[in-house]
Amino acid sequence: MSLRLAGLVLLALSTPVVGWAASGTLNADTLGGARLNVPRCTSAGLTVIQNLTAGTISSITVGGIPSACGSATLQATVNNGTTTGSGTAAVPAGGGAVTVSLGLAPAVTTGELTDIVFVGP
Amino acid sequence: MTGRRWGVAIVAITLLTALMASSGSAASLSLTSQTLTPYRTCTISATPATTTSVIDATVRQASPTSNFGSLTSLTVASASAANQRSYLKFGLEACSPAIPSTATVRLATLRLYMTAIPAACRTIDLFRVGSSWSESGITWNSQPFGTAINNPASGSRTGTFNVGTPSGCQNQAAGYVVGGTVTSDVAAFVAGTSTNFGWMARDDVEGSSTVRTTTLSSEELASVGQVPQLVVTYVTVP
Numbered sequence: 085m086s087l088r089l090a091g092l093v094l095l096a097l098s099t100p101v102v103g104w105a106a107s108g109t110l111n112a113d114t115l116g117g118a119r120l121n122v123p124r125c126t127s128a129g130l131t132v133i134q135n136l137t138a139g140t141i142s143s144i145t146v147g148g149i150p151s152a153c154g155s156a157t158l159q160a161t162v163n164n165g166t167t168t169g170s171g172t173a174a175v176p177a178g179g180g181a182v183t184v185s186l187g188l189a190p191a192v193t194t195g196e197l198t199d200i201v202f203v204g205p
Numbered sequence: 206m207t208g209r210r211w212g213v214a215i216v217a218i219t220l221l222t223a224l225m226a227s228s229g230s231a232a233s234l235s236l237t238s239q240t241l242t243p244y245r246t247c248t249i250s251a252t253p254a255t256t257t258s259v260i261d262a263t264v265r266q267a268s269p270t271s272n273f274g275s276l277t278s279l280t281v282a283s284a285s286a287a288n289q290r291s292y293l294k295f296g297l298e299a300c301s302p303a304i305p306s307t308a309t310v311r312l313a314t315l316r317l318y319m320t321a322i323p324a325a326c327r328t329i330d331l332f333r334v335g336s337s338w339s340e341s342g343i344t345w346n347s348q349p350f351g352t353a354i355n356n357p358a359s360g361s362r363t364g365t366f367n368v369g370t371p372s373g374c375q376n377q378a379a380g381y382v383v384g385g386t387v388t389s390d391v392a393a394f395v396a397g398t399s400t401n402f403g404w405m406a407r408d409d410v411e412g413s414s415t416v417r418t419t420t421l422s423s424e425e426l427a428s429v430g431q432v433p434q435l436v437v438t439y440v441t442v443p
Binding site for chain 1: 244252259443
């Protein structure tokens with residue numbers, strides 16, 4: 085009888101564990117209760133300049149890149165709300181500035197968003 | 206089933222449950238990640254000329270009640286009783302999607318296209334404006350900073366750059382000027398701790414006995430290659 089009681093107690097204690105696992109969440113950078121910090125090569129303020137050809141943004145130049153981002157691949161996307169232009173370029177080993185040519189050239193408007201991502205090094 | 210068998214069954218279920226729970230725990234999960242460094246930049250340009258998201262105007266001490274908001278150029282000048290200042294405002298609502306209020310602004314730069322350069326190296330200061338003004342209404346007498354020259358004091362400037370043809374001057378040729386960093390101001394606008402009324406540009410030392418004039422392209426020039434710009438680079442996850 086006491087063994088049965090002990091078993092019931094253990095079962096009761098184990099039940100919440102199952103409930104917690106069932107409520108685990110999966111987000112972009114969160115897995116369950118763990119959080120993964122994605123390493124960054126810089127937190128510096130980078131300059132982003134649009135290079136124009138006949139009123140459209142044919143390329144961008146990203147400057148102020150520290151050497152810690154040297155040899156990374158720079159991915160850039162420019163969006164003016166109607167047209168999106170993208171391109172990639174290799175960052176020089178010592179950092180500095182890099183120009184990314186865009187596949188499509190968005191027209192200059194009042195506001196454009198440019199997403200840049202350094203992949204690596 | 207006897208009581209002993211019930212107990213054995215319950216213990217077995219408990220152990221199985223614990224095993225299932227531990228097999229799914231993060232402690233046994235190994236994750237690695239490649240270095241990824243994302244930034245987002247919003248570039249606000251004073252185009253088209255009719256946009257209301259960007260406004261600019263020059264005020265002239267020698268014409269204290271006149272408005273010059275429709276001119277195709279902006280002027281900063283130091284001269285005896287003939288100083289000139291330029292006001293600019295960039296509406297951050299031009300960024301779509303909007304810059305989140307929790308974003309960290311890494312760099313904000315005011316880009317102004319210089320078309321006429323003083324013969325002496327002159328420092329131009331940028332001051333955050335504290336009250337509203339309109340492109341079609343602002344005059345020397347009504348400007349937010351008042352009519353006293355060399356006011357506000359240079360020490361309260363947000364950003365600065367220098368222009369002039371002499372060797373060693375930061376910006377010696379026509380084109381977009383280097384300098385004009387206004388990061389702290391834009392960070393305050395984004396966070397909502399300060400209202401965006403734009404900036405005023407004036408010569409660091411007004412009242413020069415020799416006229417020193419810097420001319421910049423304005424919104425009304427309608428030339429996309431020369432329009433004033435505000436470039437804001439930020440991250441949403443520091």
